[in-house]
Amino acid sequence: MAEPLLAIDRLDVFHGDFQALYGVEAEIAAGEMVAVIGANGAGKTTLLSALAGLLPRPAAAIRWQGSPIGALRADRVARLGIALVPEGRLLFPSLTIEENLIIGGRMGRRGPWGLEAVYRLFPILRERRAFAPAQLSGGQQQMAAIGRALMANPALILIDEISLGLAPVVVRQLYEVLPAIVGEGMAAIVVEQDTSRALSVSRRFYCLQEGRVALAGASGSVTREAIGRAYFGV
Amino acid sequence: MEWVNAVLQGTLLGGLYALFAAGLSLIFGVMRLVNIAHGDLIVLAAYLALSITAGFGLHPLLALLLVVPAMGLLGYALQRGLINFTMGGDILPPLLVTFGLSVIIQNGLLMGYTADPQKLQAGALETASLTLLGLTAGVLPLLTFALAVAVIGALQWMFYRTAMGRAFRATSDRQDVALLMGLNRAHVFGLAMALSLAVTAIAGVLLGIRTGFDPAGGGARLIFGFEAVIIGGLGNLWGTLAGGVILGIAQAIGGQIHPGLQILAGHLVFLAVLAVRPRGLFPKMEG
Numbered sequence A: 001m002a003e004p005l006l007a008i009d010r011l012d013v014f015h016g017d018f019q020a021l022y023g024v025e026a027e028i029a030a031g032e033m034v035a036v037i038g039a040n041g042a043g044k045t046t047l048l049s050a051l052a053g054l055l056p057r058p059a060a061a062i063r064w065q066g067s068p069i070g071a072l073r074a075d076r077v078a079r080l081g082i083a084l085v086p087e088g089r090l091l092f093p094s095l096t097i098e099e100n101l102i103i104g105g106r107m108g109r110r111g112p113w114g115l116e117a118v119y120r121l122f123p124i125l126r127e128r129r130a131f132a133p134a135q136l137s138g139g140q141q142q143m144a145a146i147g148r149a150l151m152a153n154p155a156l157i158l159i160d161e162i163s164l165g166l167a168p169v170v171v172r173q174l175y176e177v178l179p180a181i182v183g184e185g186m187a188a189i190v191v192e193q194d195t196s197r198a199l200s201v202s203r204r205f206y207c208l209q210e211g212r213v214a215l216a217g218a219s220g221s222v223t224r225e226a227i228g229r230a231y232f233g234v
Numbered sequence B: 001m002e003w004v005n006a007v008l009q010g011t012l013l014g015g016l017y018a019l020f021a022a023g024l025s026l027i028f029g030v031m032r033l034v035n036i037a038h039g040d041l042i043v044l045a046a047y048l049a050l051s052i053t054a055g056f057g058l059h060p061l062l063a064l065l066l067v068v069p070a071m072g073l074l075g076y077a078l079q080r081g082l083i084n085f086t087m088g089g090d091i092l093p094p095l096l097v098t099f100g101l102s103v104i105i106q107n108g109l110l111m112g113y114t115a116d117p118q119k120l121q122a123g124a125l126e127t128a129s130l131t132l133l134g135l136t137a138g139v140l141p142l143l144t145f146a147l148a149v150a151v152i153g154a155l156q157w158m159f160y161r162t163a164m165g166r167a168f169r170a171t172s173d174r175q176d177v178a179l180l181m182g183l184n185r186a187h188v189f190g191l192a193m194a195l196s197l198a199v200t201a202i203a204g205v206l207l208g209i210r211t212g213f214d215p216a217g218g219g220a221r222l223i224f225g226f227e228a229v230i231i232g233g234l235g236n237l238w239g240t241l242a243g244g245v246i247l248g249i250a251q252a253i254g255g256q257i258h259p260g261l262q263i264l265a266g267h268l269v270f271l272a273v274l275a276v277r278p279r280g281l282f283p284k285m286e287g
């Protein structure tokens, strides 16, 4: 098999003294969509933060196209083409929506995404471009956060809880655009509490339980019972 | 009429205070750093201009062409070589380091230039004045005020209209998310300190022409700048100009009542503002 885009090998991550991930093994190929599921506190956000370089992690535990990147600062990781849509969106409150998008594209990586393309994907953002993030609804903010990450034209986009706190109709809209995003050749790791939704959009999944990969496999063939066991550890 | 005149002189003096304050305001806004050495860096810039004017026989305003970039470079180097190592957790370490820097600069200047007061010689500019409607204003104070407005206007433009300004605001908002945009925090902080000290260079040269300076004079400049920032409201550059003007007017009116009251009146107005509006008169709107 060809070198995966990203390979995770025996990844331990700590929050201070508290160990949140234990020997996580995972990988993702270019253009692939992978779901990470798991209960509250299972370590999903910790995993994405560590991949993005926001948490200390063993230097050799994360390989990008074969090279170890575990020792890189987050801004260096971003330059490789790994973009994070953080949990809770975390737009820059003192930047307008358009400025939030522009700053997402400041690294100047080439690719299909730019202001125009993001506005075509989320037309409401064009209307709201001069607004402050706080003036937008939660769903619109999530669109802006996704748009900000897309602006970087990443090779891998990490999306933490697309649906958190959003109305079901908005969640459905956001999931409808996901294939369009990944269709552009971008790989995606999608973290989601809503298991069935996550499994329906992804090709493969990893289920975390208390910091360990409890189950992994093809999203299409896994049974509810297996997921339930891996999810809750019963 | 003499009261009107006092207000005018105070307003123009406020321009100088705004220049003391603008750099302080900028770095506090971007990295929440209170730079205790700010006043001493103003004085350092004045001494740098002194050496340049003496060495090359340049007019002090022309010396700005060298002092501004020199102070900017010094700012970048200081931030990346020293202050950055203290940032990121507790607010105390950077405070202590800049305090130490203040002591070092004062003593370094004392060794290099002695304790004698110095002045930058600007020739006719020092005494030239304009009279309009019975009011007389010195050309130098007018020029200072105009420069203060120009500097603050330029900073405002940079902050809200340029990529660098976006990077400053983003870093100020959320440092970790700014990293995700590929922004190198150490470099962004270095740029902010470079700009801060570039403004400090202008302040130092104008101070040097106007009143003269000595190695121990930094503390008072820090306090005036700090008061202007607080009166105007944290994070608001035009507010900082207004704060400088209010401080200048308070001092001028105090001095008009009794010469000994000049400085005290400024401090009293500062305390009054702090008591009534702890976030300053024009705090930045929260989004």
Ligand SMILES: Nc1ncnc2c1ncn2[C@@H]1O[C@H](COP(=O)(O)OP(=O)(O)OP(=O)(O)O)[C@@H](O)[C@H]1O
Pocket: A015, A016, A018, A020, A038, A039, A040, A041, A042, A043, A044, A045, A046, A047, A087, A193
């Ligand atoms: N900053 C932190 N300091 C200490 N412990 C933390 C910190 N952040 C997370 N943890 C702990 O690490 C574990 C994993 O948390 P994480 O946020 O990664 O879970 P999650 O799967 O994203 O949960 P959720 O579905 O609630 O978002 C939890 O036990 C949590 O309490």
Ligand SMILES: [Mg+2]
Pocket: A044, A045, A046, A087, A160, A161
């Ligand atoms: Mg989470």
